[in-house]
Amino acid sequence: MVVSKKLAMPVQETDHTAYKRSFYIEGGNFNYAGIVSTSIKSILKQMDFSGDVIRKCAIVCYESEINVVSYARKGVVNLMIDPDTIKIEVVDEGPGIPNIEQAMQQGYSTADQKIREMGFGAGMGLHNIKSYSDAFIISSELGKGTRLLMTINIKQ
Amino acid sequence: MNLETIVKELGLEVRCASESLKNNVTGGYTGDLLSDVMANSHEGNIWITRQVHQNVVAVASLKEHAGIILINSCEPTPDTLAKASQEKIPIMVSNLHAFEITGKIYNLLEKKD
Numbered sequence: 001m002v003v004s005k006k007l008a009m010p011v012q013e014t015d016h017t018a019y020k021r022s023f024y025i026e027g028g029n030f031n032y033a034g035i036v037s038t039s040i041k042s043i044l045k046q047m048d049f050s051g052d053v054i055r056k057c058a059i060v061c062y063e064s065e066i067n068v069v070s071y072a073r074k075g076v077v078n079l080m081i082d083p084d085t086i087k088i089e090v091v092d093e094g095p096g097i098p099n100i101e102q103a104m105q106q107g108y109s110t111a112d113q114k115i116r117e118m119g120f121g122a123g124m125g126l127h128n129i130k131s132y133s134d135a136f137i138i139s140s141e142l143g144k145g146t147r148l149l150m151t152i153n154i155k156q
Numbered sequence: 157m158n159l160e161t162i163v164k165e166l167g168l169e170v171r172c173a174s175e176s177l178k179n180n181v182t183g184g185y186t187g188d189l190l191s192d193v194m195a196n197s198h199e200g201n202i203w204i205t206r207q208v209h210q211n212v213v214a215v216a217s218l219k220e221h222a223g224i225i226l227i228n229s230c231e232p233t234p235d236t237l238a239k240a241s242q243e244k245i246p247i248m249v250s251n252l253h254a255f256e257i258t259g260k261i262y263n264l265l266e267k268k269d
Contacts, residue, residue, distance in 0.1 A: 031235070034214025041218055051199075058218045059194055066190075119207045124191035132195070 004139035
């Protein structure tokens with residue numbers, strides 16, 4: 001895992017990127033929470049990736065999506081597929097994370113009561129993202145936002 | 157074992173997607189924390205929960221659960237029902253609490269093996 005306190009530049013498409021698609025997430029709107037993850041999962045299924053790869057992508061994508069809905073004003077998910085890896089980049093415009101090391105700890109959460117009542121905000125999200133990614137980069141800047149880059153290896 | 161058998165044996169009330177009651181049940185997972193269910197449940201599981209809001213449908217759909225059982229006679233919200241019907245995920249209601257319904261389903265699945 002790589003942690004950075006400056007918001008990193010968005011990942012660039014390379015000559016090897018065979019597929020790229022972006023999705024928009026509206027902050028604060030739980031009515032559509034999960035819709036991006038569901039779309040990405042269905043794309044990966046159509047492309048016939050293994051169940052294990054799809055499962056990992058679905059978990060990291062869903063947790064990131066819920067974080068944007070819970071804490072940010074808006075966000076973008078970029079799905080990039082190259083011959084060896086699937087990259088899921090989630091960039092949000094929001095308050096940023098004051099202490100990334102603390103936010104990564106299982107059980108730590110700043111979620112309000114409303115979010116917790118729905119069964120979110122248990123302090124498991126970032127921890128799950130790290131556990132189910134083959135590589136994970138997180139950067140955040142206060143007052144600007146947070147960027148996550150999760151890489152899943154196609155050959156598990 | 158399919159959902160239909162579990163529904164009959166335990167007297168569950170089916171609220172939507174009855175066309176999917178032939179879904180095979182591979183096991184179960186009990187929990188109200190969505191991240192926990194997301195990380196630890198498996199495809200084909202029956203999910204036992206107290207959460208009634210529409211976000212349960214996204215989790216069940218992403219994890220390809222066989223169905224969702226709401227405990228303590230809790231009813232799904234109208235938008236939960238609409239989404240679950242659209243995704244063809246059966247939602248069933250039990251008047252039992254989580255410990256009891258989980259134990260009964262566990263015993264049913266064990267007996268079958």
